[in-house]
Amino acid sequence: MANQSVELLSSKYQKDKKSKLILGIIFDVIGMLSYIVPVFAEVTDIFWAPISAFLMMAMYKGTTGRVAGIVSFIEEAFPFIDFIPTFTLTWIYKYIIKKEED
Numbered sequence: 001m002a003n004q005s006v007e008l009l010s011s012k013y014q015k016d017k018k019s020k021l022i023l024g025i026i027f028d029v030i031g032m033l034s035y036i037v038p039v040f041a042e043v044t045d046i047f048w049a050p051i052s053a054f055l056m057m058a059m060y061k062g063t064t065g066r067v068a069g070i071v072s073f074i075e076e077a078f079p080f081i082d083f084i085p086t087f088t089l090t091w092i093y094k095y096i097i098k099k100e101e102d
Contacts (some may be wrong), residue, residue: 006090011098017095019054020059020060020091021088021091022096023085023087024059024085024088024090024091025060025085025087025088026028026088027052027055027085027087028085028088029084030048031048031052031076031086032082032083032085034048034082035083042079043067045076045079046077048076049073049076049077052071052072052075052076052086052087053069053070053072054066054069054071055072055087056068056069056072056086056087056090057069059087059090060090060094064093064094064098064100068086068090068093071086072090080087
């Protein structure tokens with residue numbers, strides 16, 4: 001019975017981890033879509049910057065989420081650097097480099 005609980009938690013953790021990666025890639029693509037229309041890009045970034053920061057902090061709790069939220073806001077708010085895949089890089093940092101669990 002304890003084994004089933006551990007397997008269930010492990011499965012949930014892997015599913016959540018995968019969901020965050022997929023969402024992160026989607027959010028990074030949304031952030032990069034502003035490059036389709038050059039002048040329109042900087043206007044949309046004004047709206048996307050706070051949204052991306054909020055999403056980042058909601059996805060990653062604690063210090064990682066707060067720092068990544070700030071970085072995401074800055075990256076989206078400043079012109080010509082919003083091509084950096086901040087959500088995906090945060091996922092890599094949290095799950096591959098730091099090897100954290102939720």
